[in-house]
Amino acid sequence: MAGRVDAVQIMTMHGTKGLGFPVVFMPSHFKRNSAPDFGPTYIDTEKVDINRFLNHRQDERRLFYVAMTRAKKYLFITSAEYKIEGKRRSSRNVLFDEIPAKYFMTEPKPDPTKRKPCSVDAVSEEVRFPTNYSELAYYLSCGYDYKMRFLFGFNPGVVPQLGFGKQVHNVINLLHKEYEETKKIPSKKRIQELLDEHFYLRYASEHVKKDLQNSAKSSLERYIKMWEEDFTLSVKTERVFELEFDNALIAGSIDMIKRDGADETILEIIDFKTGKPATELAERYDLQVQLYSIAAREALEINTKKALIHYLDAMKNARVMVETTDHALKNAKEQIGYAISGITTGSFKRDARMNNTCKNCDWCTLCPKRKGYRE
Numbered sequence: 001m002a003g004r005v006d007a008v009q010i011m012t013m014h015g016t017k018g019l020g021f022p023v024v025f026m027p028s029h030f031k032r033n034s035a036p037d038f039g040p041t042y043i044d045t046e047k048v049d050i051n052r053f054l055n056h057r058q059d060e061r062r063l064f065y066v067a068m069t070r071a072k073k074y075l076f077i078t079s080a081e082y083k084i085e086g087k088r089r090s091s092r093n094v095l096f097d098e099i100p101a102k103y104f105m106t107e108p109k110p111d112p113t114k115r116k117p118c119s120v121d122a123v124s125e126e127v128r129f130p131t132n133y134s135e136l137a138y139y140l141s142c143g144y145d146y147k148m149r150f151l152f153g154f155n156p157g158v159v160p161q162l163g164f165g166k167q168v169h170n171v172i173n174l175l176h177k178e179y180e181e182t183k184k185i186p187s188k189k190r191i192q193e194l195l196d197e198h199f200y201l202r203y204a205s206e207h208v209k210k211d212l213q214n215s216a217k218s219s220l221e222r223y224i225k226m227w228e229e230d231f232t233l234s235v236k237t238e239r240v241f242e243l244e245f246d247n248a249l250i251a252g253s254i255d256m257i258k259r260d261g262a263d264e265t266i267l268e269i270i271d272f273k274t275g276k277p278a279t280e281l282a283e284r285y286d287l288q289v290q291l292y293s294i295a296a297r298e299a300l301e302i303n304t305k306k307a308l309i310h311y312l313d314a315m316k317n318a319r320v321m322v323e324t325t326d327h328a329l330k331n332a333k334e335q336i337g338y339a340i341s342g343i344t345t346g347s348f349k350r351d352a353r354m355n356n357t358c359k360n361c362d363w364c365t366l367c368p369k370r371k372g373y374r375e
């Protein structure tokens with residue numbers, strides 16, 4: 001799959017996402033006796049809950065599962081106990097002990113190295129490359145950005161607003177679900193209750209969270225006031241799909257499929273965005289919604305005729321139509337196919353068409369491929 005060469009590859013567990021290998025080694029699985037010691041820190045722990053920045057057991061379990069399931073034939077997990085001055089210094093990671101015993105080889109097996117080598121290509125053909133629009137968009141912005149992010153495993157700095165859009169989408173979905181049961185248009189009080197219960201931003205301080213929650217409340221109240229008819233016309237919110245596309249499997253979720261108010265025989269896709277229309281993002285958003293139109297037709301067999309982006313913070317012209325003609329969807333398919341082909345053949349060059357992307361890129365200070373960089 002992505003970036004595969006016919007040799008031993010050493011990578012982080014995060015970096016293995018989407019890949020598959022005949023044999024996987026996961027060495028040195030020791031139990032952590034306590035949370036990592038950050039030592040002296042300049043962070044004011046009175047104001048910042050440092051626990052929110054630590055890995056939790058469920059995160060570790062998910063990562064362990066991702067790494068384990070990369071193995072197609074053999075998985076070796078190693079650990080060891082050792083003592084210093086008679087005291088035990090390490091023991092196995094408890095996640096290791098959660099693996100059912102039936103999966104272990106307990107009898108001597110013939111040396112696997114004498115067997116016919118496992119074909120790398122055969123594995124690639126069997127497994128579809130799992131991805132989503134957001135990952136493909138990074139590739140389309142710059143192939144090297146994708147490599148930095150998903151193969152090298154760099155993470156951009158955390159911003160307090162991280163997850164804001166997702167939280168607002170979640171509450172919209174809950175509002176629609178409640179309407180399906182009660183047939184009552186949600187009140188301002190109910191919006192506040194749902195926000196109090198479900199609005200959670202992992203990296204925001206209480207003060208920032210409060211501001212963002214108020215902003216979400218205004219957006220949601222405006223949405224219900226101006227687009228109340230969505231509740232009666234909605235067919236489905238958060239419709240998940242998996243679209244087989246070339247040698248990839250693209251997963252996603254369509255915010256809303258609804259009947260058109262003017263002609264209820266027509267189905268349309270609505271994609272909610274927090275914020276106002278922004279020219280620099282229009283192309284990227286259009287491609288996303290075009291991909292969702294393709295997924296609705298080909299993966300869900302729902303013949304949507306229109307697609308619109310709804311900007312939740314726009315005071316007027318909140319809904320912008322996206323072109324979904326056969327010609328537009330054909331172009332969208334070509335772009336998506338280009339990204340999938342580039343990723344799965346390991347082509348991660350800086351895209352020369354995107355000269356302006358470097359200055360706004362998360363890696364602009366450390367990327368050796370950035371525009372104007374001289375060693």
Ligand code: SF4
Pocket residue numbers: 141142143144145146148350351357358359361362363364367368369370371
């Ligand atoms: S700095 Fe430029 S070349 Fe490097 S990853 Fe970002 S956009 Fe690509």
